Amino acid sequence: MTSLTTLEPLVLDGFREAVGREHVIESPLEVFGYSYDASFLALDRSTVPQAVVRPRTTQEISRVMAFAHQQRIPVTPRGAASGRTGGSVPLEGGIVLALDRMTSILELDTANMMVSAEPGVRTADLHDHCARQGLFFPPDPGSWKFSTLGGNVAENAGGMRAVKYGVTRDYVMGLEVVLADGSILETGGKAVKNVTGYDLTSLFVGSEGTLGIVSKALFRLRPLPKARGVIRVIFRTMDEACSAVQEMLLDGVTPSAAEIMDATCLEAVARARNTRVEPGAGACLILEIDGDGASSLEAQSLRIDTITRQAGCITFRSAASKEETEAIWAERRGLSSAVAAMAPNRLGEDISVPRSAFPEVVRRINAIASTTKLRIPVFGHAGDGNLHPSVLCDLGNPDEAARAHQAVDGIFKAALDLGGTLSGEHGIGISKRPYFADAVGPVSLATHRAIKGALDPLGLLNPGKIW
Numbered sequence: 001m002t003s004l005t006t007l008e009p010l011v012l013d014g015f016r017e018a019v020g021r022e023h024v025i026e027s028p029l030e031v032f033g034y035s036y037d038a039s040f041l042a043l044d045r046s047t048v049p050q051a052v053v054r055p056r057t058t059q060e061i062s063r064v065m066a067f068a069h070q071q072r073i074p075v076t077p078r079g080a081a082s083g084r085t086g087g088s089v090p091l092e093g094g095i096v097l098a099l100d101r102m103t104s105i106l107e108l109d110t111a112n113m114m115v116s117a118e119p120g121v122r123t124a125d126l127h128d129h130c131a132r133q134g135l136f137f138p139p140d141p142g143s144w145k146f147s148t149l150g151g152n153v154a155e156n157a158g159g160m161r162a163v164k165y166g167v168t169r170d171y172v173m174g175l176e177v178v179l180a181d182g183s184i185l186e187t188g189g190k191a192v193k194n195v196t197g198y199d200l201t202s203l204f205v206g207s208e209g210t211l212g213i214v215s216k217a218l219f220r221l222r223p224l225p226k227a228r229g230v231i232r233v234i235f236r237t238m239d240e241a242c243s244a245v246q247e248m249l250l251d252g253v254t255p256s257a258a259e260i261m262d263a264t265c266l267e268a269v270a271r272a273r274n275t276r277v278e279p280g281a282g283a284c285l286i287l288e289i290d291g292d293g294a295s296s297l298e299a300q301s302l303r304i305d306t307i308t309r310q311a312g313c314i315t316f317r318s319a320a321s322k323e324e325t326e327a328i329w330a331e332r333r334g335l336s337s338a339v340a341a342m343a344p345n346r347l348g349e350d351i352s353v354p355r356s357a358f359p360e361v362v363r364r365i366n367a368i369a370s371t372t373k374l375r376i377p378v379f380g381h382a383g384d385g386n387l388h389p390s391v392l393c394d395l396g397n398p399d400e401a402a403r404a405h406q407a408v409d410g411i412f413k414a415a416l417d418l419g420g421t422l423s424g425e426h427g428i429g430i431s432k433r434p435y436f437a438d439a440v441g442p443v444s445l446a447t448h449r450a451i452k453g454a455l456d457p458l459g460l461l462n463p464g465k466i467w
């Protein structure tokens with residue numbers, strides 16, 4: 001691979017010409033800030049990029065990519081770096097292509113209920129922009145206040161509302177993508193039905209920045225639900241909580257969110273908020289319901305009350321005010337940091353299983369916790385089978401570090417054994433790369449490689465990710 005160090009003046013000039021002198025960052029202190037993301041990977045000197053290039057337009061991205069291609073420089077795209085698997089961490093030097101200047105919402109087409117935007121727009125900003133016109137952009141990763149649309153598309157981000165509204169892929173109608181050699185590809189469009197050729201749009205969704213740079217995205221929208229309600233239900237066991245969710249879905253009551261947490265999570269939240277866990281509580285469900293108005297919410301709430309009672313709930317609380325709603329959601333939003341505060345280190349994972357396997361995978365994770373003598377609290381999106389076990393440990397203790405890695409291996413194995421998958425929403429990136437080939441099998445791996453080879457023959461786009 002060409003080294004930027006040896007070609008520095010020429011290469012940097014090429015990038016400066018493409019985006020403007022002030023938008024190429026090269027000071028060692030500043031570029032260090034682009035060497036990590038929100039994953040649980042340790043900082044490493046070798047992941048510091050040689051420069052950071054910040055284009056403003058598609059044409060500028062195209063010029064940067066054409067030049068990088070010509071010079072054989074690796075390119076790592078980056079949104080807000082909120083990724084949990086190291087996707088935007090550069091592994092082979094080269095440049096980080098930061099999309100943070102491309103923050104325009106381009107068109108809100110109310111007649112077609114679609115919106116197009118640049119990749120650097122924050123997820124929550126797009127949501128709020130559409131909501132002002134009574135339209136709803138549902139994908140809501142927990143990171144939505146800072147994550148970007150480009151990152152969401154590249155990771156196929158999900159969120160709490162996925163149980164009712166699906167994930168990012170379900171909303172992408174078309175993309176503009178700059179390919180590795182700088183050419184600009186347009187996929188999809190506003191026609192709702194479209195079977196012209198391969199589904200190239202889907203190919204790029206979830207491709208983790210390895211196939212092209214998303215420079216524009218067109219999303220479909222829904223009407224904004226007029227009313228929302230939140231319910232908190234406590235059960236004795238995770239089994240009871242899971243079966244309540246199954247019953248709701250079978251009954252046709254689909255909550256817009258069904259978040260579950262186990263006893264250790266409840267303990268973590270209580271510690272962080274200086275409150276007490278209800279006696280006998282072994283699991284908690286936080287449910288959001290939405291609909292056309294108060295009567296629709298009331299009907300759903302009554303149905304959920306009956307179903308959760310039948311499943312054996314201990315307490316049922318439906319938020320009666322905005323403050324109470326906020327207080328219930330605050331428990332869920334603060335959960336990640338509350339759990340992290342229980343140990344020096346936390347290896348937060350993201351696996352997904354068929355919904356019916358949720359209780360069994362939790363049982364297996366509990367067994368792994370006993371074998372490895374580590375605490376592994378579990379929370380997740382019960383409605384769609386996506387869960388986040390957190391291996392709590394002290395990585396400074398070599399014996400504990402080895403047991404923690406053994407626990408992570410066991411968790412992935414359990415997910416695959418039960419017909420699940422390595423990632424429900426965070427992608428593969430660097431941290432799950434060692435498991436990828438086994439998870440997908442040789443034919444899928446070869447197909448992935450063939451697609452990569454066709455679109456990025458020099459292997460310059462986000463090298464070292466996924467496999």
Ligand SMILES: Cc1cc2nc3c(=O)[nH]c(=O)nc-3n(C[C@H](O)[C@H](O)[C@H](O)COP(=O)(O)OP(=O)(O)OC[C@H]3O[C@@H](n4cnc5c(N)ncnc54)[C@H](O)[C@@H]3O)c2cc1C
Pocket residue numbers: 037038076077078079080081082083084086087088099119140141142143146147148149150151152153154155156157158159160208209210212213214215336425426462
């Ligand atoms: C507290 C917290 C909560 C989270 N909750 C959720 C959740 O509920 N659901 C969920 O799915 N994820 C969640 N995440 C993970 C993360 O926020 C998502 O993966 C998010 O979509 C990443 O967006 P980003 O802009 O930060 O992308 P980055 O982290 O910068 O990049 C992610 C990947 O996308 C690529 N990329 C970025 N922009 C582009 C582009 N324009 N073109 C091509 N490739 C690009 C990068 O190379 C990288 O591979 C959470 C993270 C945190 C820290």
